[in-house]
Amino acid sequence: MVDDPGLRRLALRTLLAAFPGTTAPDWAGDLLADGLAGHTLFGGNITGPEQVAKLTGQLRSVRPDTLIAIDEEGGDVTRLGHRTGSPYPGNAALGAAGDPDLTRRVYAAIAADLAATGVNLNLAPTVDVNTESTNPVIGTRAFGAGPALVARHTAAAVRGLQSRGVAACAKHFPGHGATVKDSHLELPTVDASLDVLRTRDLPPFAAAVEAGVRAVMTAHIRVPSLTGTGPATFSRAALTGLLRDELGFQGAIITDALEMRGATAFASGIPQATVAGGIPLAAVAALSAGADLLCIGAAVDLPLVEAIAAEIALATTDGRLSVHRLEEAATRNAALAAWATPTTESAASSASHRPDLALGMSAARRGMTVEGVVGRLRDPLVMRLVAGWSIAAGKVPWGLGPHLATAEEIEVVADETSAPELAAHAGERPIVLVGRRIHNSPAARKLIEDLATTRPVGVVEMGWPSSWRPAAAEAFIVTHGASLASGRAAAEALNLTTHETQPTKP
Known part of the structure; x- marks a missing residue:
């Protein structure tokens, strides 16, 4: 020393x-x-x-x-x-x-x-x-x-x-x-x-x-x-x-x-x-x-x-x-x-400053792609597929939940459930599945593909995208990230949001 x-x-x-x-x-x-x-x-x-x-x-x-x-x-x-x-x-x-x-x-x-x-x-x-x-x-x-x-x-x-x-x-x-x-x-x-x-x-x-x-x-x-x-x-x-x-x-x-x-x-x-x-x-x-x-x-x-x-x-x-x-x-x-x-x-500006929520939403919408049509996905059951988290990001909330007006959202572990179980819970409702890097999970891919044969299904990918698409899905949305703004943009695209035009202020 x-x-x-x-x-x-x-x-x-x-x-x-x-x-x-x-x-x-x-x-x-x-x-x-x-x-x-x-x-x-x-x-x-x-x-x-x-x-x-x-x-x-x-x-x-x-x-x-x-x-x-x-x-x-x-x-x-x-x-x-x-x-x-x-x-x-x-x-x-x-x-x-x-x-x-x-x-x-x-x-x-x-x-x-x-x-x-x-x-x-x-x-x-x-x-x-x-x-x-x-x-x-x-x-x-x-x-x-x-x-x-x-x-x-x-x-x-x-x-x-x-x-x-x-x-x-x-x-x-x-x-x-x-x-x-x-x-x-x-x-x-x-x-x-x-x-x-x-x-x-x-x-x-x-x-x-x-x-x-x-x-x-x-x-x-x-x-x-x-x-x-x-x-x-x-x-x-x-x-x-x-x-x-x-x-x-x-x-x-x-x-x-x-x-x-x-x-x-x-x-x-x-x-x-x-x-x-x-x-x-x-x-x-x-x-x-x-x-x-x-x-x-x-x-x-x-x-x-x-x-x-x-x-x-x-x-x-x-x-x-x-x-x-x-x-x-x-x-x-x-x-x-x-x-x-x-x-x-x-x-001295901290007391009056607010994040630019309008800019964030505009950017999130422009950075999102929507494939297919969402018309048959009204009043769905929203299923958020449980995904891992990185140490760099930490356990930050993500998904569509904060933005849903009336739709029910449940959390699903893909390899611990089955399509018939989820279909029974959904009843007559269409299903929207939300995940991150869904293509990396064989169980998640199979679950989505099986559900899509029984009812209208939409998919929201909030992770790094891939070329995988479930053949029978009505719509496939890629947000290129799981920010609060991107979740709001996806919910808007599916007509699931509240009447607010901006996300809840962080």
Whole structure:
């Protein structure tokens, strides 16, 4: 252990911590006073906009240039709307709408919501090219499966966010779209050549850099041709060689959460990894590779932050990390914070600000496709097919339920029920089945196909779409995401909504 207050303070300037609860504990503020770069807010920190504004004001009263970060992507990943769903559709719907100016306006609205609550760093947009249809962690978080389309919408999203003074962070470099594993749970491998990366995965990051993005987030993925045996987060070739030198990015490089298994599983294999699954060692490895701002994750307490800072300080004395590299990272983070420090006017706007629900609904409608006809689906039984959830999104409500005027909605586990049972419950009613990635479940596909032989059936797909269509279905709706706005748009298309024209305010 190195007892050097100056090194400790320098190390803290590279860390994004977090804390439990809707008010900040004393230690969270004390760390800010000692130099901590900032905190990330998660769903458990949030009950509503006014509460968030009060919380960020509490943090910023300690130090005005505090970075307060959040994952507010719209669509399936929302923190401000984690109790209801996002009032804005996500990237897949915006990509399907095909209008970069609409993307810019939606992201400007998200930024306005964040600025009104005092958040100044959005860990968005996701700019991965979702070339793997079974990708378990990206999917509808991506604008699409083509690099040119994703690049266009990436630039628009970055400009929209930053037009309201909220720093954007393009993620997950060098591209998480071709993975079949979730880096929250393990270290995925993308077996692609550098030429493939340059043509398939990197164009959106180049577009983000060209648009002036203030931050880029690393991916805990292994690309053997680039990163060798470890993740990109720990790869100097990826962060310094490719992102800095080749793409010319000069802003802050932020790590994905170091608590994720994609990082700690590798770091834990390093000798003497003993604290918190290797997070302190992961922090040193990421800084050494060229990262500037280390996102620790959600499960953070004071002893963990101190252990990380102590390991970073120690690394500057034993040859693993130079003081110059640490100072460089701290300087970049300070520049990011200076750019994103809220003005007095923006801080005062929280009481009167409201999300742009009309814009969100317009975007959701434009990002939705309706095949077939809905005329025979009046007064249906709505069945929401139980689907898994990703750690990135959390357990955010989804489906048509909040928008139904009179229709009954039930929850169904596809492989625990049968078509005759459900048909008996429906009686003479038509059936609408709502799910996410329905095509991935043989039981769900069979259930829908069997029901469609007995009565009018409609399907609402709210996940990453596929070419599968049940032959006898009356209508097939693809929302390209499961946001509150997309659920409302689907219910409208089926004539199932209340008379309100906008979704319930989150």
